Structure formats: C-alpha cells, structure tokens
Amino acid sequence: MDLSTIIGMIAAFGLMLAAILYGSPLTIFFNIPALLIVLGGTTGVAFIHYPFKDLLEAFKVAQKAVFHRETSIKDHITKLMGFASKARKEGILGLQSELDTIEDDFLVRSVQMAIDGQEPSTLRSMLNTEIDYIRLRHSKGASIFVSIGTYAPAMGMVGTLIGLVQMLQNLNDPSKIGPAMAVALLTTFYGAVIANVICLPIAGKLRNRSESEILIKTLIIEGMQSILSGENPRIIEQKLHAYISPKLRASAFER
Numbered sequence: 001m002d003l004s005t006i007i008g009m010i011a012a013f014g015l016m017l018a019a020i021l022y023g024s025p026l027t028i029f030f031n032i033p034a035l036l037i038v039l040g041g042t043t044g045v046a047f048i049h050y051p052f053k054d055l056l057e058a059f060k061v062a063q064k065a066v067f068h069r070e071t072s073i074k075d076h077i078t079k080l081m082g083f084a085s086k087a088r089k090e091g092i093l094g095l096q097s098e099l100d101t102i103e104d105d106f107l108v109r110s111v112q113m114a115i116d117g118q119e120p121s122t123l124r125s126m127l128n129t130e131i132d133y134i135r136l137r138h139s140k141g142a143s144i145f146v147s148i149g150t151y152a153p154a155m156g157m158v159g160t161l162i163g164l165v166q167m168l169q170n171l172n173d174p175s176k177i178g179p180a181m182a183v184a185l186l187t188t189f190y191g192a193v194i195a196n197v198i199c200l201p202i203a204g205k206l207r208n209r210s211e212s213e214i215l216i217k218t219l220i221i222e223g224m225q226s227i228l229s230g231e232n233p234r235i236i237e238q239k240l241h242a243y244i245s246p247k248l249r250a251s252a253f254e255r
Contacts, residue, residue: 012197034186041155061141077240080223084233110224120225127221138210142203149199156191160184219243
C-alpha cells in the first residue's frame with residue numbers, strides 16, 4: 001500500500017472531522033437531499049461523458065493510488081546488469097534460467113522476446129507499442145478523475161441554487177428556511193470535498209505513478225535491446241545510469 005496516500009487521506013479527512021466536531025455535532029453536516037444532488041448528479045454526468053466500461057477501468061487504475069508497491073529503478077538496473085554479464089558469458093539463451101526469478105511482468109516479456117530470437121529493433125518497437133497503450137490507459141484514467149473533480153463542484157453549485165430557490169419561496173415560513181439553506185451550503189461543501197480531497201489528488205497521483213512506471217519500462221527496453229545487441233556490459237551500465245540521478249549511480253564494476 002502507498003503510505004503517502006493513506007497518510008494524506010487520513011490527515012485531510014481527520015483534520016476536517018476534528019474541526020467539525022470542535023464546533024458542532026457531525027450530524028448537521030449529513031444531509032440526504034444534498035448528497036443526492038451532488039453524488040447523483042456527478043455520477044449521472046460522468047455516465048453521460050464516458051462509457052460505462054471506461055469508468056470501471058478508471059476505478060481499477062485508481063487502485064494504483066493506494067495499492068501500489070514501489071519498485072526501485074536501481075534494483076532494475078542491477079538485475080539488467082546481471083543479465084548482461086550472464087548473456088555475455090553464456091549467450092542470450094542463458095537468460096532462460098532467470099525467468100523464474102523475475103517479478104516484473106514487463107521484464108519477463110522482454111527477456112522472453114530476447115530468448116525467442118527477436119531482433120533488437122523489433123523488441124524495442126513491440127515493447128514501445130505496449131508502453132504507448134499503458135500511457136493512454138493511465139492518461140484516460142487520470143482524465144476521468146479530473147472530469148469528476150470538475151463536475152462535483154458544479155453539481156454543488158446546482159444544489160446551492162436549488163436550496164436558495166427553495167429558501168426564497170418559503171420566506172414566510174421560517175421553519176423551512178433552515179433546511180433549504182442547509183441544502184444550499186452543504187452541496188457546495190460536498191462538491192468541494194469530492195473534487196479537492198478525492199478526485200483531483202487521485203488524478204495527480206495516477207499521473208505520477210504513470211510517469212514512474214513508464215520510466216522503468218523504458219529503461220528495461222534500453223537494457224534488453226543493448227543486451228540483445230551484444231554490447232559491452234560497461235557501455236550498457238552507462239546507458240542505464242542516464243535514467244537516474246548522479247548520486248544514485250554506483251557501478252557494478254567498481255572494486
């Protein structure tokens with residue numbers, strides 16, 4: 001699980017809850033009509049904008065914001081350098097025994113393609129096509145959450161207008177002014193929370209995850225193409241070190 005996402009959610013909702021409880025009971029912030037307007041309206045507009053399949057896919061992608069195991073780019077470089085050394089000594093078929101030790105599915109496919117005799121240029125082309133699809137899928141997921149984060153405050157404003165109309169129509173009955181005003185204010189509150197505490201941060205997290213994932217996959221392609229081309233492991237290491245900051249670069253050939 002991603003610790004920063006969990007801490008952020010707990011901090012955001014926890015501090016808001018503490019502020020509410022400090023000045024009033026929590027129950028006054030629970031209003032069914034306001035929830036129906038914001039949640040129902042936002043969901044409905046999202047279904048108008050996107051196909052049902054895309055929305056389901058977006059929520060599956062959103063799991064990466066919480067359930068994500070960070071992979072170290074340095075570990076991938078170390079593993080690729082091990083492959084380079086073994087391939088230089090035993091040939092590319094020597095990597096067959098390494099397949100069971102690899103956890104990254106993309107790296108498994110890359111090694112298998114090399115073992116199967118793909119040309120270096122073909123390997124790069126095929127894997128780049130997969131990266132393009134991954135980038136498109138992640139971009140679509142993030143854009144859906146940005147859209148929902150845009151719709152929620154707008155539906156909150158719609159709820160505010162509904163509440164104000166109801167309030168103005170009942171100025172002669174003070175007992176009905178309070179509930180109408182609650183709808184007017186709470187819809188704005190709900191819309192702001194959904195947008196700024198949930199949807200937009202998730203969209204930003206997904207973009208960051210996508211960039212990190214694509215960087216690692218690009219590094220894998222660079223490494224496997226170089227291994228398949230029979231390049232010197234020292235040259236391969238220099239290429240891969242270009243993907244990390246200088247302070248993280250530690251050569252496997254230093255004694």
